[in-house]
Amino acid sequence: MDGDDILDAPEGKTALEILNKETIDLLFVDWNMPKLNGLDLVKIVRKMEKYKDLPIIMVTSEAARYNVLEAIKAGVTDYIVKPITGMTVMEKIKAYM
Amino acid sequence: MQVKYIQPFVNATVKVFKEFLGVAIKPGQPFLFDHNENKYSYDISGIIGIGGQTLGIVVVSFPKLIALNLASSITGETIKIFDDTVIDLVGEIVNIIAGNAKKGLEEYKLAISLPSIVKGVNHQITGITGVPMIGIPFSTPKGNIYLFVSLKDLITA
Amino acid sequence: MKQRYKWLFTGFAAGLMILGAFILFNDILQTKSASFLVVFLSPLITALFGFISGTSVEKIFSENTILKNKNKDLQKDMLEQALKLSSDINSAMEDLQNHADQMDTIVNNINSGICFIGNDYKIESGYNDSFVSIFGDKDYLGDTIMNSVFGILDSNTKTSIADYLELCFTNKTATTSMLNDANPVKEFEFVQVVDGSVVHKIITSSISIIKNTDKEVEKIMFIFDDITSENELKKELEKRDQEYKKRYSIMVALFGNDKKVIRRFISGLEEDVESLSLKIKALKQNENNSNTISDILGTVHSIKGEAFALGFEKLSKIASDFEAFFKKIKDEILGLESNLEIIGFYEKLNNEKREFDKTIKVLEEFLAEDDERNGSNKEPSSDLDLSGSVAKHLEYENVSVDLLRKELELINKTSAKETGKQAVFTLNSSVNSIDGKKYKLLKELFLHLLRNSLAHGIETPVERLQAGKDSTGHITLDILKAGNSLVLEYTDDGSGFDIEKIKKRAIENSVVSEEEIFKMGSMDILKIVFNDGFSTSDSADMVAGVGVGMSVVKKHVFKGLKGKLSLTNKPGKGIRIIITIPV
CATH class of the missing domain: 1.20.120.160 (HPT domain)
Structure with a gap:
């Protein structure tokens, strides 16, 4: 795994723990998650000094205008609409790494 | 049927006449407008374009005498010549009607153009292609003014 | 240059994404080195540009220093140098001007309308010709984009545009493409009146963020495109399609x-x-x-x-x-x-x-x-x-009775299908043709009787069997000439008029009061059925009307045909209506 670590969190709370412990370079967030949803997670992450400029990519089921607007306001950098494929994910990784 | 788009123009016309001339006017029997039927008389019209949820045109047409009356009433002088001042004032009146109507249309997604003035005895008024034009007369002591409406959804909805 | 990247995936989508990431892992490694190259090279390129553009000034300064030291033919050399300097500046200015002109040409040769707005939302000078040709020739300077370009839109949309612009000027994290997805006026309709006729335009807009050195948003560039003709073509095709479909259904x-x-x-x-x-x-x-x-x-x-x-x-x-x-x-x-x-x-x-x-x-x-x-x-x-x-x-012209038969048979068939009932319609006639002037009234009259029989009279096959009847209903029309009159006898073997139901309805609709009903005989009650607007049906559908049918029958018989009508009601067994009209 030459130079890249992929970490995985099943829901928002766990993700927050990992984000605190480690330093992450790129974050993919699912909009709908139990306990702490994606939008709230992003709002918290953006308040953390070390993640001011972190590229955050939201995974959403619907790219309605008001959804995108909400996401931008929360501090999301970009988004992917479900269904997601390996291709779309790689495109985003390439764009932000 | 999109009658709801017309009512604000009717109300605005009534309101503006009440405010500027102190004349209470009421909308009369609406009719399907046929330009070849030579029974409506007007000399100056303000044309307002409508876009968005519906597509069309709203026209307010005045005979010369009423235009002069309006101009006199606004300026406080007796104006007898149908000149550019009168035309400008009519433009202003139509502008106010459009502005007032716009307030009544806030809830709809509509784009309302700035009015433009056309003059000439019974000048041609063309609505939207394939959409009939409905006329609503308002009788005043000095003759009729007309509100012509041609909106797409009025028929095709 | 080795760097460790950590990616965090959250949520249910994570599994799938990780799989995708593994599949394409090699791919990213290659690209990564390529992008590093770009990152590494770009400062170099910038420096190179700075070096080239800075050279002439540096040269002048250094030569000036030498000049001071030499102190020889001072005035002449200084004059020469000054002249050279000014010509250098002039040529630099010229270059700049050429550059600006070139930019103008480029901007004006783009079909898209372009304008820039500052964080006060006011339109800045330098909007291009296409911008003017889309929105009209007037002075845009000093007015906010909300008042000029978007001025004709409804206030809700204008409010969303204001919110959106605020977001564009303050947000630091979202990408331009994401911001463009949130644009409330991605596509909007613009209306203007030109020479007395209304012009509708469909305009698309997109934005581009211009940041200053502090990475703060300095300006927003709006790019407008007039897509009216493409749209019209599309609509025209759709319209034609619809027209064909309509015509086809009529033809069928x-x-x-x-x-x-x-x-x-x-x-x-x-x-x-x-x-x-x-x-x-x-x-x-x-x-x-x-x-x-x-x-x-x-x-x-x-x-x-x-x-x-x-x-x-x-x-x-x-x-x-x-x-x-x-x-x-x-x-x-x-x-x-x-x-x-x-x-x-x-x-x-x-x-x-x-x-x-x-x-x-x-x-x-x-x-x-x-x-x-x-x-x-x-x-x-x-x-x-x-x-x-x-x-x-x-x-x-006189119309043959055959035609009436065909028309009524058809109405019987469609009405039966619509109501889920079964009925046979039979027409017997001693005459071969009917006066053309009376034909339409007669046809309409029997159309309404037929439809009423099927909606209210004839029972469903199950109900009929339970009542000990044939599952199929029978409706007949006998036409015969008697002296100077034409007698038309119409019967059905349905349930007949339901007097109780009519009473109930009549009271509900305040046609008559309860006391009056009490005094009325069943013949009087039946007359109510022929009242305008009376219906025992709760809702109007394609077969049962809204209480119009029977009053049309009455009107046609008495007014239109100057005839008479008599009605016999046999509850549970059907009805008989005899219409007599003068020939």
Whole structure:
């Protein structure tokens, strides 16, 4: 795994723990998650000094205008609409790494 | 049927006449407008374009005498010549009607153009292609003014 | 240059994404080195640019220093140097000007309208020619984009634009493409009046963020494109498609019916629309028009019934909506709004009629061509001429009873299908033809009787079997000539009129009071059925009306045909109606 670590969190709370412990370079967030949803997670992450400029990519089921607007306001950098494929994910990784 | 788009123009016309001339006017029997039927008389019209949820045109047409009356009433002088001042004032009146109507249309997604003035005895008024034009007369002591409406959804909805 | 990247995936999508990431892992490694190269090289390129542009100034400064030190032919050299300096500056200025001109040319040669706005949302100078040609020639400077370009839009949209612009100026994390997805005016309609006629434009907009060295948003560039013609083409194609579909459905119905029936129908429709136009013109605003409206309702009801029986779905739907609307406003004072709606409905109906005429014309032309090709000397499509003008003088001819039979059989069939009942209609006649002038009234009258029998009289097959009847209902019409009269006897073997139900309805609708009903005999109660607007049905559908049918029967018999009507009700066994009209 030459130079890249992929970490995985099943829901928002766990993700927050990992984000605190480690330093992450790129974050993919699912909009709908139990306990702490994606939008709230992003709002918290953006308040953390070390993640001011972190590229955050939201995974959403619907790219309605008001959804995108909400996401931008929360501090999301970009988004992917479900269904997601390996291709779309790689495109985003390439764009932000 | 999109009658709801017309009512604000009717109300605005009534309101503006009440405010500027102190004349209470009421909308009369609406009719399907046929330009070849030579029974409506007007000399100056303000044309307002409508876009968005519906597509069309709203026209307010005045005979010369009423235009002069309006101009006199606004300026406080007796104006007898149908000149550019009168035309400008009519433009202003139509502008106010459009502005007032716009307030009544806030809830709809509509784009309302700035009015433009056309003059000439019974000048041609063309609505939207394939959409009939409905006329609503308002009788005043000095003759009729007309509100012509041609909106797409009025028929095709 | 080795760097460790950590990616965090959250949520349910994570599994799938990780899989994808592994599959394409090699791919990213390669790209990563490529992008590093770009990152590494870009400062170099920037420095190189700085070096080139800075050279001339540096050169001048250094030469100046040398000059001071040498102190030889001071004035002359200084003058020369100064001249050179100024010419250098001039040429630099010229270069700059050329550059600016070039930029202008580029911006103005783009078809898109471009303008820049600052964080006060005001339009800055430098909007291009296309911008002016899209939005019109006026002074845009000093006005906010909300007031000028978006000024004609509704206030809700304007509020969202203001919110959006604020977001664009303050947000630091989102990408431009994401911001563009959130644009509330990605596509909007622009209207202006040019030389007395209204011009509608469909405009798309996108933005580009311009940041200063502190990475703060300094300006927003708006790019507008006029897509009206593309859109119009698309709409035109859709419209044509719809028109074809409409025409096709009319054709199917035309071919599915007897030619003579259709001819009658078309001529009747022509008459009906004309009479509707007159009746609508007779309506008086701010007054009660219930008499005129009952008249209109009768006509519309007949159109609905016939159109439905013949399979003209669209027409019968329009008539049905029209009928429901009139029913609703019948007893009200007629206001402007209702009056406008009526005009709208009438136009819809008239439009559909025009569609018929067009379709028939297309058919006729097609058939005429066919005749020519066959070298036939026959009058082109004489037999198939369905148009109104020819159909109009049909009313002066006598009409065969066969045609009436065909039409009523058809109505029986469609109504039975619609109500899920079974019925056989039989017509016996001692005469072969009917006076053309009376034909339409008679046809309409029996149309309403038939539809009433199927909606209310004839029971469902199960109910009939339970009542010890044949599962199929029987409806008959016997026509015979007796002296100077024509006697038409109509019977059905349904359940007959339900006196209790009529009573209940009549009281509910305040047709009569409870005490009055108590005193009334069953014959008087039956008369209520023929009242205007009386119906025992709760809702109007394509078969059961809104209480119009029976009053049309009464009106046609007494007023139109100057005849008499008698009714026998046999509860549980059916009805018998005898109509006598003078010949």
